[in-house]
Amino acid sequence: MGDTTDTTMQQGPDDGWWPVPLTTAITTQPVEVMVDGRAWVLFRPTDGAPIAAVEARCPHRLANLGHGTVVDGTLQCPYHGWRYDSRGTCTLIPSNGVDQAVPASARAVAAWGVRELDGNVWLAPVEPGAPQLGPDLRGEANALTNLDPSLEFGWHPVALAHEIPETGAYAARLLGRDYDIVRSGDGYAASGSPHSITERFGTVWIAARAPVRELMEDADDANPVFAQGWLVPDVAGSPAGVLAENFLDVAHFPFVHVGTFGAAEEPVVPRYEVEIHPDGGGLSSVQEQWFDNPEDPGVIAGIRPARQRRRATYTYRWPFQLSLRLEELDAGAVKTILFFLQPQDLRSTRIYTKMLLHNIGGVPTPGPDVIANEVAFEVAVLGEDLVLQRGMTVPGLPLTLEDELHVRSDRSGVALRRVLDGHRTETSGP
Ligand code: FES
Numbered sequence: 419m420g421d422t423t424d425t426t427m428q429q430g431p432d433d434g435w436w437p438v439p440l441t442t443a444i445t446t447q448p449v450e451v452m453v454d455g456r457a458w459v460l461f462r463p464t465d466g467a468p469i470a471a472v473e474a475r476c477p478h479r480l481a482n483l484g485h486g487t488v489v490d491g492t493l494q495c496p497y498h499g500w501r502y503d504s505r506g507t508c509t510l511i512p513s514n515g516v517d518q519a520v521p522a523s524a525r526a527v528a529a530w531g532v533r534e535l536d537g538n539v540w541l542a543p544v545e546p547g548a549p550q551l552g553p554d555l556r557g558e559a560n561a562l563t564n565l566d567p568s569l570e571f572g573w574h575p576v577a578l579a580h581e582i583p584e585t586g587a588y589a590a591r592l593l594g595r596d597y598d599i600v601r602s603g604d605g606y607a608a609s610g611s612p613h614s615i616t617e618r619f620g621t622v623w624i625a626a627r628a629p630v631r632e633l634m635e636d637a638d639d640a641n642p643v644f645a646q647g648w649l650v651p652d653v654a655g656s657p658a659g660v661l662a663e664n665f666l667d668v669a670h671f672p673f674v675h676v677g678t679f680g681a682a683e684e685p686v687v688p689r690y691e692v693e694i695h696p697d698g699g700g701l702s703s704v705q706e707q708w709f710d711n712p713e714d715p716g717v718i719a720g721i722r723p724a725r726q727r728r729r730a731t732y733t734y735r736w737p738f739q740l741s742l743r744l745e746e747l748d749a750g751a752v753k754t755i756l757f758f759l760q761p762q763d764l765r766s767t768r769i770y771t772k773m774l775l776h777n778i779g780g781v782p783t784p785g786p787d788v789i790a791n792e793v794a795f796e797v798a799v800l801g802e803d804l805v806l807q808r809g810m811t812v813p814g815l816p817l818t819l820e821d822e823l824h825v826r827s828d829r830s831g832v833a834l835r836r837v838l839d840g841h842r843t844e845t846s847g848p
């Protein structure tokens with residue numbers, strides 16, 4: 419992870435060159451600096467090469483290039499591995515494959531000049547005398563934040579059912595407001611006059627105003643043959659929309675999940691279909707891949723080959739209810755991950771993850787050891803996602819498509835933006 423040096427308070431010189439006070443020498447390890455109100459990343463493409471300076475936000479999904487790494491003389495984004503040369507030109511989009519030409523629009527802004535003089539570094543964002551770049555407003559003007567008014571009309575998780583005490587209240591935060599939740603008869607009641615409160619998936623849900631979509635359902639959750647496990651809810655500083663997109667995204671696996679399952683993942687994302695539900699309230703996407711399954715008892719017994727097919731079915735329901743159903747088509751194992759997001763405050767989202775497991779290792783309803791292993795693995799996977807998320811600075815999910823650069827692998831993310839934008843329109847009536 420790169421260091422950050424802040425020169426925000428510093429006035430630039432008249433000749434267009436800004437001094438960059440650094441606490442560390444510039445090497446092939448990227449360093450993030452603020453110059454003239456913009457974040458830049460300084461790095462040497464190779465040992466001893468001249469310093470390069472490119473803007474710190476990747477044009478793809480605005481991830482922080484300051485958290486990237488130098489690979490083969492280029493700066494590699496930590497999210498999906500796009501690579502940029504010292505002039506900011508993207509040289510590789512891994513999800514498209516090495517054979518596909520990189521679009522000309524895939525560029526990070528490069529500083530006009532970088533100078534090293536007597537051990538000091540100077541940066542000219544633009545040619546001296548040219549108009550300044552001004553602040554970077556991508557993702558600012560039309561982002562779906564955690565306090566977007568449309569979210570008032572949706573169901574949101576506020577607690578695991580067992581977190582609500584038998585006596586007394588549980589304090590929940592939702593959409594910037596406090597709710598004290600108590601048990602009441604067979605159900606729940608909450609202060610703050612929400613329109614509705616209910617329980618599903620072992621979770622308590624609140625709709626602040628009359629919900630325009632029903633809560634999602636999941637057949638695996640209702641099927642007693644599936645074993646169930648919960649992750650302890652986590653809180654992230656990212657907006658829920660950005661976390662929802664991350665859940666639907668597959669192109670980041672080889673780069674974000676190198677410590678868990680990502681190293682074996684193929685960077686190229688084949689074309690896949692995304693269906694927006696007829697009611698406009700969500701989307702589904704089915705993707706099939708080949709994978710190696712050496713732990714399958716059928717493989718160990720010599721009944722099946724280790725190379726097998728896997729189907730991943732993603733389902734999203736507005737506003738932040740998601741599921742991923744992973745089926746090992748040859749071995750018959752099914753793992754379903756339910757992922758619910760609670761937009762608490764502008765930069766605070768509580769994450770609920772429930773696992774539903776069937777036929778893992780050939781056991782129809784897996785026991786506690788298998789559940790514990792699967793939950794621990796999922797905790798590690800989510801931890802990798804949250805490390806990446808800490809570098810994201812957008813206030814919400816950008817809904818203006820031109821603020822980012824979409825490629826083939828982003829079809830789910832684009833559809834997600836359409837659904838969220840559609841609900842803004844639907845709920846903004848008089
Ligand atoms: S490659 Fe940088 S955000 Fe996707």
Ligand SMILES: [Fe+2]
Nearest residue numbers: 664670674803
């Ligand atoms: Fe991930």
